Amino acid sequence: MSARQDFGTLLVDRREDRVVVELHRPEARNAINARMIAELHEVCAEIEADPRPLLLTGHGSVFAGGADIAELRERGREEAMAGINSRLFERLHRLPAPTVAAVDGWALGGGAELSYACDIRLATPTAVFAQPEPGLGIIAGAGACWRLRELVGASVAKQVLLGGFRLDAEAALRHGLVAEIVPAGELRASAHALLDRMAASSAPALRMTKLVLDADGAHPLADDMAQAVLFESADKHDRMTRFLERKKR
Structure with a gap:
């Protein structure tokens, strides 16, 4: 087990056959800020250079409470065109090894989109996926408007993106967004068991x-x-x- 201490927003455990990343901004419900984006790019670069499956989870009883609104408020047209979050999520999606998101509690806005970019999602009974962006005057611009549709279909995606509906764990399982619901205390063990099955394959x-x-x-x-x-x-x-x-x- 090897954890880097110089990451300010992530706890990273590098193992021979996998990389485990914990979003770690407990003071902000693991909200995704510019530093976290930069640090996740570093992790992606490592996995691109040395392909291993990735397990992505959140600290405590929340996956990620969205993007950092204070930073979003100051972003303008040029930042939007740069695709700060969407470029990272697409890079994550295209990693050369499978990716698993273990979601406990809230996965809001950019946090939900981060989970959508992973190949497989596991959830606890308290997991909730939601896209509140239109209430903030923006779109879910980091993949939800097309990736969520691919994952759950147009009708459900419109309910979430236009109607403001939330997908709790049972709804997420019913619509195929998550593969399994497991107790919070078993979430990481279940995710590692999934990675173990992957490790047995070529x-x-x-x-x-x-x-x-x-x-x-x-x-x-x-x-x-x-x-x-x-x-x-x-x-x-x-x-x-x-x-x-x-x-x-």
């Missing part, structure tokens, strides 16, 4: 699967190309050999 195969799943309109060519790379790998050959040998017994 890392190159998971990476190619994620690329193909996220490809835009490139099927079936993208499937064929990814499979062509994997079919030539020693890892694939060894895994299938072990499978066949077990089957013979």
